[in-house]
Amino acid sequence: MLRRGGAGPLHLQLAEQFRAAVRDGRLRAGHRLPSTRDLARELGVSRSVAQAAYDQLHAEGWIAGRTGSGTYIADVVPLQSVQRRRVKPAVEPDERLLSLRPGIPFIGAEPDAGWRRAWREVSAQVPARGYEDPAGIPALRAALAQHVGRVRGIACGPENLLITNGTTHGLRLLLAVTRRPGERIAIEDPGYLSAVAAARDRGLAVVDIPVDADGLRVAELGPDLSAVYVTPSHQYPLGGRLPVARRNELIRWARSTGATLIEDDYDSEFRYDVAPLPALAQLDLDRVVHLGTLSKMLSPALRLGWLVAASPVVDRLAAHRAESGDWPGWPMQAALLAMLRDGYLDQVVRRARRLYAERRNYTCSVLSQYGQIIGQDAGLHITLLLDESVDDHTIAARARAAGVVVAPLSDYRRTTPGRPGLVIGYATPSDADLHRALHLLAQVLKDRA
Ligand SMILES: Cc1ncc(COP(=O)(O)O)c(C=O)c1O
The missing domain is CATH 3.40.640.10 (Type I PLP-dependent aspartate aminotransferase-like (Major domain))
Known part of the structure; x- marks a missing residue:
C-alpha cells in the first residue's frame, strides 16, 4: 500500500500516506496495521522510520493500540482534506508603485x-x-x-x-x-x-x-x-x-x-x-x-x-x-x-501637523497649474478638480502606468453629477517619494494638455 519517494523526512511521508488512506476510506477504523518490524521490511526502511511514523500518527490520534496488542486505525471521522491556498493580503502592495492614495498618515521607519x-x-x-x-x-x-x-x-x-x-x-x-x-x-x-x-x-x-x-x-x-x-x-x-x-x-x-x-x-x-x-x-x-x-x-x-x-x-x-x-x-x-x-x-499630532503643512504647500505648488485645488485647508489630502472633458479614470490609469497611484474623484460620486478630479494624499510617502510621485503625476497631467 505504501510508496516510497517524495519530499520531506521519510517518517512524515509515511504518516501522510496513512492519513490519506484513512481520509479517503481505504483504511477504516479497527483495521490492524503491520508491526513496525514488518512495515520496515515491506518498505525497505529502517525500523526507526516506521516507529517514528506510528508515533506521529499516535500523537495525532489517527491510530491506537500498544506494542504487543497490535496497532489499529482509531475511530476517527474521515475528514475532508482542507483546501489550502496562499494567504493573500487584501491589497497586494506593489513595491514599484508610489502611493498618493488618500487616507494613510506618514509612519516613520523606526518606532519613536x-x-x-x-x-x-x-x-x-x-x-x-x-x-x-x-x-x-x-x-x-x-x-x-x-x-x-x-x-x-x-x-x-x-x-x-x-x-x-x-x-x-x-x-x-x-x-x-x-x-x-x-x-x-x-x-x-x-x-x-x-x-x-x-x-x-x-x-x-x-x-x-x-x-x-x-x-x-x-x-x-x-x-x-x-x-x-x-x-x-x-x-x-x-x-x-x-x-x-x-x-x-x-x-x-x-x-x-x-x-x-x-x-x-x-x-x-x-x-x-x-x-x-x-x-x-x-x-x-x-x-x-x-x-x-x-x-x-x-x-x-x-x-x-x-x-x-x-x-x-x-x-x-x-x-x-x-x-x-x-x-x-x-x-x-x-x-x-x-x-x-x-x-x-499631542506630540505626534503637533509634529505631523508641521510636516503635513509643508507637504500640503508643496503639493499645491506642483499641481496648481493642472486644475483647481480644493480642500487644502485641512486633512491629509487635497482634491484636484479637472476640466469637465477629462476622464479621471484614464488619468489615474496613466498615472499608475507611470508608477503613481491616485484615486479618481468619480469613484466617490454616486448620483450627484460633478467635475472629474483626483483625490491626492500627501501624507504617506517619504519626502523623496512625494517629490518623485508629484513630478510623475504632473508629467501625466501635462501630457494630457
Ligand atoms: C471619511 C473617513 N472616515 C473615517 C476614516 C477612518 O476609518 P477607520 O477609523 O475605520 O480607520 C477614513 C479613512 O480613510 C475616512 O476617509
Missing part, C-alpha cells in the same frame, strides 16, 4: 521614544482579570473624555465615551443597534464609500445629498430621514469645512425632525492656517453621535477609535457588545491610555 514608552508601560502590567467593561477601559474613557473636551470642545464625561475599533466599526455598531432596516439615511455625495456600504449592509435606504465647496448642502435635507452621516471638519473627499452657520442650521434641522447626526471627525486634528470650527457634538450631544479615530494620527492598523454620544446611547451600544463580545482588546486600549497620559498623542 514615545511609542516605545507606551508599550513598555503596557508590558509591565498584567491584563485585566476579566472581560473588562464592554464600553472600554474606564480610565481610558475618562482620559478620552478630557481629550475630546480639550481638542474638540465637546463637554462630556466617561459615560459618553465608547471605545471602538475605528470609525467604521463604531458606525456599523451604531447602525446595528439604533437603526432599523428600511429607514432612510442621508450621506454626502460624493462621500465616504465605507459609510455607504455600512448603511446598505444594515438595510438602510441611502439618500444622496449634494456637497459644495463648504461641505454638505444642509438645505437639501428632505423629510423622513432618520439619520445623516456627515464629515463637517473636512468633507470627504472634497475637503470643505462646514461653516458655523450651516452647522447651526443642521442642528436646528435635526432638532426639528428628530434625526440623528453622525459626525465623522476622521482628520480634524490637521488644519492649516485656519481657525477651528466647533464640532457638531459640541453644539448638541443629544442629537449628535461623534466618531473619532487613531487612524489618521497614528495608523489605521491600530484599529482604535472612539464614539461620543449621549449616555443612554452609549449604554445601549455597550449592552449589545456585552452579548457580542466584539470590543477592542485590552493591550491597544491600555497603550492609548499611556499615550494620552504622557502627552505622546
Whole structure:
C-alpha cells in the first residue's frame, strides 16, 4: 500500500500516506496495521522510520493500540482534506508603485521614544482579570473624555465615551443597534464609500445629498430621514469645512425632525492656517453621535477609535457588545491610555501637523497649474478638480502606468453629477517619494494638455 519517494523526512511521508488512506476510506477504523518490524521490511526502511511514523500518527490520534496488542486505525471521522491556498493580503502592495492614495498618515521607519514608552508601560502590567467593561477601559474613557473636551470642545464625561475599533466599526455598531432596516439615511455625495456600504449592509435606504465647496448642502435635507452621516471638519473627499452657520442650521434641522447626526471627525486634528470650527457634538450631544479615530494620527492598523454620544446611547451600544463580545482588546486600549497620559498623542499630532503643512504647500505648488485645488485647508489630502472633458479614470490609469497611484474623484460620486478630479494624499510617502510621485503625476497631467 505504501510508496516510497517524495519530499520531506521519510517518517512524515509515511504518516501522510496513512492519513490519506484513512481520509479517503481505504483504511477504516479497527483495521490492524503491520508491526513496525514488518512495515520496515515491506518498505525497505529502517525500523526507526516506521516507529517514528506510528508515533506521529499516535500523537495525532489517527491510530491506537500498544506494542504487543497490535496497532489499529482509531475511530476517527474521515475528514475532508482542507483546501489550502496562499494567504493573500487584501491589497497586494506593489513595491514599484508610489502611493498618493488618500487616507494613510506618514509612519516613520523606526518606532519613536514615545511609542516605545507606551508599550513598555503596557508590558509591565498584567491584563485585566476579566472581560473588562464592554464600553472600554474606564480610565481610558475618562482620559478620552478630557481629550475630546480639550481638542474638540465637546463637554462630556466617561459615560459618553465608547471605545471602538475605528470609525467604521463604531458606525456599523451604531447602525446595528439604533437603526432599523428600511429607514432612510442621508450621506454626502460624493462621500465616504465605507459609510455607504455600512448603511446598505444594515438595510438602510441611502439618500444622496449634494456637497459644495463648504461641505454638505444642509438645505437639501428632505423629510423622513432618520439619520445623516456627515464629515463637517473636512468633507470627504472634497475637503470643505462646514461653516458655523450651516452647522447651526443642521442642528436646528435635526432638532426639528428628530434625526440623528453622525459626525465623522476622521482628520480634524490637521488644519492649516485656519481657525477651528466647533464640532457638531459640541453644539448638541443629544442629537449628535461623534466618531473619532487613531487612524489618521497614528495608523489605521491600530484599529482604535472612539464614539461620543449621549449616555443612554452609549449604554445601549455597550449592552449589545456585552452579548457580542466584539470590543477592542485590552493591550491597544491600555497603550492609548499611556499615550494620552504622557502627552505622546499631542506630540505626534503637533509634529505631523508641521510636516503635513509643508507637504500640503508643496503639493499645491506642483499641481496648481493642472486644475483647481480644493480642500487644502485641512486633512491629509487635497482634491484636484479637472476640466469637465477629462476622464479621471484614464488619468489615474496613466498615472499608475507611470508608477503613481491616485484615486479618481468619480469613484466617490454616486448620483450627484460633478467635475472629474483626483483625490491626492500627501501624507504617506517619504519626502523623496512625494517629490518623485508629484513630478510623475504632473508629467501625466501635462501630457494630457
Ligand atoms: C471619511 C473617513 N472616515 C473615517 C476614516 C477612518 O476609518 P477607520 O477609523 O475605520 O480607520 C477614513 C479613512 O480613510 C475616512 O476617509
